[in-house]
Amino acid sequence: MYRETQIxxxxxxxxxxxxxxxxxxxxxxxxxxxHGVLHLIITLNGETIKKVDPHLGxxxxxxxxxxxxxxxxxxxxxxxRMDYLSSHINNHxxxxxxxxxxxxxVPPRAQVIRVLMDELTRLASHQLWWGAMTMDVGALTxxxxxxxxxxxxxxxxxxxxxxxxTMNYMVPGGxxxxxxxxxxxxxxxxxxxxxxxxxxxxxxxxGNVIFQNRMKRVGYISKEDAISxxxxxxxxxxxxxxxxxxxxxxxxxxxxxxxxxxxETGGDSFARYIVRMKEMRQSLSIVEQxxxxxxxxxxxxxxxxxxxxxxxxFYSRIETARGEFxxxxxxxxxxxxxxxxxRSPGFSNLCALDHMARGGKIGDLIAMMxxxxxxxxxxxx
Amino acid sequence: MWSFENxxxxxxxxxxxxxxxxxxxxxxxxxxxxxxxxxxxxLGLVLILMERKVSAWMQIRLGxxxxxxxxxxxxxxxxxxxxxxxxxxxNNVDRFLFNLAPFIVMIVSMVVLAPIMFAKNxxxxxxxxxxxxxxxxxxxxxIGILMAGWASNNKYSLLGAMRSGAxxxxxxxxxxxSILAIVVLTGSLKISDIINSQENGWWIFKGHVPAIxxxxxxxxxxxxxxxxxPFDLAEAESELTAGFHTEYSGMKFALxxxxxxVNVFIVCAIGATxxxxxxxxxHFGTANKFNEVMDYIPSSIWFFGKTxxxxxxxxxxxxxxxxxxxxxxLNLEWKYLLPIxxxxxxxxxxxxxxxxxx
Numbered sequence: 001m002y003r004e005t006q007i008x009x010x011x012x013x014x015x016x017x018x019x020x021x022x023x024x025x026x027x028x029x030x031x032x033x034x035h036g037v038l039h040l041i042i043t044l045n046g047e048t049i050k051k052v053d054p055h056l057g058x059x060x061x062x063x064x065x066x067x068x069x070x071x072x073x074x075x076x077x078x079x080x081r082m083d084y085l086s087s088h089i090n091n092h093x094x095x096x097x098x099x100x101x102x103x104x105x106v107p108p109r110a111q112v113i114r115v116l117m118d119e120l121t122r123l124a125s126h127q128l129w130w131g132a133m134t135m136d137v138g139a140l141t142x143x144x145x146x147x148x149x150x151x152x153x154x155x156x157x158x159x160x161x162x163x164x165x166t167m168n169y170m171v172p173g174g175x176x177x178x179x180x181x182x183x184x185x186x187x188x189x190x191x192x193x194x195x196x197x198x199x200x201x202x203x204x205x206x207g208n209v210i211f212q213n214r215m216k217r218v219g220y221i222s223k224e225d226a227i228s229x230x231x232x233x234x235x236x237x238x239x240x241x242x243x244x245x246x247x248x249x250x251x252x253x254x255x256x257x258x259x260x261x262x263x264e265t266g267g268d269s270f271a272r273y274i275v276r277m278k279e280m281r282q283s284l285s286i287v288e289q290x291x292x293x294x295x296x297x298x299x300x301x302x303x304x305x306x307x308x309x310x311x312x313x314f315y316s317r318i319e320t321a322r323g324e325f326x327x328x329x330x331x332x333x334x335x336x337x338x339x340x341x342x343r344s345p346g347f348s349n350l351c352a353l354d355h356m357a358r359g360g361k362i363g364d365l366i367a368m369m370x371x372x373x374x375x376x377x378x379x380x381x
Numbered sequence: 382m383w384s385f386e387n388x389x390x391x392x393x394x395x396x397x398x399x400x401x402x403x404x405x406x407x408x409x410x411x412x413x414x415x416x417x418x419x420x421x422x423x424l425g426l427v428l429i430l431m432e433r434k435v436s437a438w439m440q441i442r443l444g445x446x447x448x449x450x451x452x453x454x455x456x457x458x459x460x461x462x463x464x465x466x467x468x469x470x471x472n473n474v475d476r477f478l479f480n481l482a483p484f485i486v487m488i489v490s491m492v493v494l495a496p497i498m499f500a501k502n503x504x505x506x507x508x509x510x511x512x513x514x515x516x517x518x519x520x521x522x523x524i525g526i527l528m529a530g531w532a533s534n535n536k537y538s539l540l541g542a543m544r545s546g547a548x549x550x551x552x553x554x555x556x557x558x559s560i561l562a563i564v565v566l567t568g569s570l571k572i573s574d575i576i577n578s579q580e581n582g583w584w585i586f587k588g589h590v591p592a593i594x595x596x597x598x599x600x601x602x603x604x605x606x607x608x609x610x611p612f613d614l615a616e617a618e619s620e621l622t623a624g625f626h627t628e629y630s631g632m633k634f635a636l637x638x639x640x641x642x643v644n645v646f647i648v649c650a651i652g653a654t655x656x657x658x659x660x661x662x663x664h665f666g667t668a669n670k671f672n673e674v675m676d677y678i679p680s681s682i683w684f685f686g687k688t689x690x691x692x693x694x695x696x697x698x699x700x701x702x703x704x705x706x707x708x709x710x711l712n713l714e715w716k717y718l719l720p721i722x723x724x725x726x727x728x729x730x731x732x733x734x735x736x737x738x739x
Binding site: 023025031032047134137138139141143144145148204205208210211213361362363364366 | 436439440441442536537540544610611613614620621622700701702703704705706707708709
């Protein structure tokens, strides 16, 4: 018979203090700040952090293994469950990899719809991040303001894709169905609404003295360190790393729209915050440029009913709201992949947390996790 | 005219006419005890509902709206739930201290109610060192919080209690100094004297700039003292789950919660008494007609109106600002608020000596 207390006391990692007599506390797996089942074991000296040790695997569902038994049409939708806040972009990345293997030409209409959906997803993801991060630093009200705007995007998604969170809209060769007749009108409404609201976001939070004091000069990571930890996305761009896949390896119509890659050189939490705030405006401008210019034509290329990738290895990369998402498929020529590997942005961003947090306070750690924008199912897969 | 003053006076006369003095006094004690417990309960219910409604209003929500008209009985239902919940004491805690801590925190906030003047001549105990009594007794509550944090045998609780200890001890200073500013202007520690000195104008208007500075510092310091956002580091739910009361549940948790809200009421009542004239109606020097109209409003409404206005401001803080970090919190106190309030006290003393105030 095993008693619960014995199990806990056997686990030297969770309860026993370090040899120096440091205070070890567990943040997670159930903790309001981890936004999921992330488990951080923090070694403290008073309030100062000496070490952060992330423990993963609480929500591991072996998605990569599952994909091996699913066909090339099916496996795309499992990836919605990884980074559930940018499920469109995950699906897009997978669909692109399959298209690469089959050399399918995606019709222009589908390309534009895909980019529109990606950018709307990015906006929704950044809005949620903004709300959750401000909640991490103690301001509870912005969360509700962020959800008000996110709700509009979810409604748009619901109309066109039929779902609000795991949309499953991308198929190899295009998109599953054509856009809803209301789509353009609703997106335009959203643009005019959100343009005012994003200024309100800045007024409410960005300019706040307490907020700036909490964010500036904490969680610093240099450009070199960010590169060596493999950080990508807005978190790395806050340290001055040029890593926007949309600019470096343009896919779909990203080389035809005008937008800036936001790069801040601060390297601290505030720089990462500013990058995401500015990215929201860029996404808004991309949506604005494309919404009136959706070309006519097919929304899907003609494909065979059963897809078979030729023997070989295929890799595609895409910029999600959190960073670079890579899909690596090894095919033996059958109807299902032989091996699939996803490169998720959250995992490598999390790895840098220990480096950033050392020497900071507990409150800083929570704010840093907020600015890294971690989505735990994305890390564990 | 109907007022608390007449009611309390007639009860007092009746008791002393009917019984012998000792019995009458004991009966008065009993009545006051019941009144305080009743006030405590009602304040808790009203303030928690108010907080939820205010936060809902700021967060584009409706707030409680199911139980009773406009959700008025939501907090009653919540309290009933907490009362019937099992009073759990976790294993491996210091049982005695763990169970004692919520009562200390609650009793402190009950005792502090004694010298507060709720309406004209309606006060439990007009002690001649009223303001000193309030500051002295209210600082005892930190012992209850430290006790809860230590006895819980939980690291989050301990961190929360340590933060709370550092915070309350620091902010007590500038709160005390800004209270002293008014004491210097009045020349008395007695609550009734302080209120009477504001008959022709509240201190915030009469005391020039130093009184306004003292008022602002007072509001900041008491927000920190009551552990409310943006200074809610002792609880800091995103960092320490619930801080010092992580392990508490049921009625013991409710006592902490209740004490927090009653403390908010108390500090706002003190603020209203010292700076906004307590139950004194709004008077402008020579505008006699206006002053007469203001006099028609009962004194209890003036007092509670001012207090709830200050409570609203403190709630507004909570739902707007992010939380400070512990070192920034202490920096703010020791590097800014304390020097400013010391200098301010000096300024007030000069004003009081030279009789520059109105």
